[in-house]
Amino acid sequence: xGSRLLIASIVLFCLSExxxxxxxxxxxxxxxxxxxxxxxxxxxxxxxxxxxxxWGLNQSFPAxxxxxxxxxxxxxxxxxxxxxxxxxxxxVDILKKDKTCQFAIVxxxxxxxxxxxxxxxxxxxxxxxxxYFVRAYAYSSTGEEVAFGQTxxxxxxxxxxxxxxxxxxxxxLDIASVCFSVFSVVSLFGFFFIEKRKAKSSTKN
Ligand SMILES: *[C@@H]1O[C@H](CO)[C@@H](O)[C@H](O)[C@H]1NC(C)=O
Numbered sequence: 001x002g003s004r005l006l007i008a009s010i011v012l013f014c015l016s017e018x019x020x021x022x023x024x025x026x027x028x029x030x031x032x033x034x035x036x037x038x039x040x041x042x043x044x045x046x047x048x049x050x051x052x053x054x055w056g057l058n059q060s061f062p063a064x065x066x067x068x069x070x071x072x073x074x075x076x077x078x079x080x081x082x083x084x085x086x087x088x089x090x091x092v093d094i095l096k097k098d099k100t101c102q103f104a105i106v107x108x109x110x111x112x113x114x115x116x117x118x119x120x121x122x123x124x125x126x127x128x129x130x131x132y133f134v135r136a137y138a139y140s141s142t143g144e145e146v147a148f149g150q151t152x153x154x155x156x157x158x159x160x161x162x163x164x165x166x167x168x169x170x171x172x173l174d175i176a177s178v179c180f181s182v183f184s185v186v187s188l189f190g191f192f193f194i195e196k197r198k199a200k201s202s203t204k205n
Contacts, residue, residue: 023095023145028137031065032149033058034074036134038161047125047166053105055136055149056116068146069110069138074119075101079152079160082130095145101135103127110138129165 037052038044044051053074057066077100083089092098106119135150152159 024093025095025098025145025148026093028145028148030149030154031058031061031147032056032072032136032138034134034136034149034151036151036159036161040159040161042161044123044161044163045166046123046127046163048123050120050122051105051134052118052120053134053136054116054118056114057112058149059115066110066112066138066147068140069112070141071107071139071143072110072117072136073107073139074105074134074136076103076105076127076132077101077135077150079131079133080156081160082132105134123163125166127163127165129163129167131160131162133160 033054033056035054037050055072055074078089080091083091083100089099089102091100103124105121108117108119111117133150133152133156135148137145138147140146150156
């Protein structure tokens with residue numbers, strides 16, 4: 001009786017914790033071919049520029065390798081140079097704790113019938129200035145990562161590109177335009193007030 005309970009609780013624990021959801025990046029097979037339009041070293045502008053991403057099964061793997069893939073998520077990921085001294089962008093092998101790929105580009109059901117799929121993404125306005133690459137994860141029906149692919153090599157040194165944040169480029173313009181609007185409203189009221197006083201004093205005389 002007691003041992004059954006023990007086994008049951010171990011199984012439950014397994015289902016809820018360790019056996020489930022602790023997917024390690026190092027355990028994933030690189031079976032996807034992933035492409036992104038920016039050339040090595042390109043500098044793109046957040047909020048303006050577009051990135052076309054493509055993904056599909058690497059054709060050197062046998063057909064059916066992707067039989068269990070249900071969903072694909074393509075993400076924008078920090079290159080090592082932009083993770084240095086930044087714990088909040090750290091790479092952790094346990095994927096739930098990994099901070100490498102914080103920006104979702106697109107999520108789609110996985111389509112086995114297509115060799116290649118693509119998506120055009122306008123870089124989100126709040127993307128910070130950094131060096132990036134693109135990675136795609138394949139998910140099983142239980143929502144766990146089962147495979148991946150990326151635009152860079154395993155050391156994350158090739159095919160990296162830069163994104164420039166809006167701050168400092170557009171932000172100063174935005175501030176300037178707000179200042180001008182406030183100034184014009186204030187001066188409009190100012191002139192209105194002066195005119196009114198003038199009108200008043202001229203009727204008195
Ligand atoms: C496809 O997989 C093979 C074997 O792992 C690898 O050598 C090759 O570079 C991959 N091709 C692409 C385009 O990712």
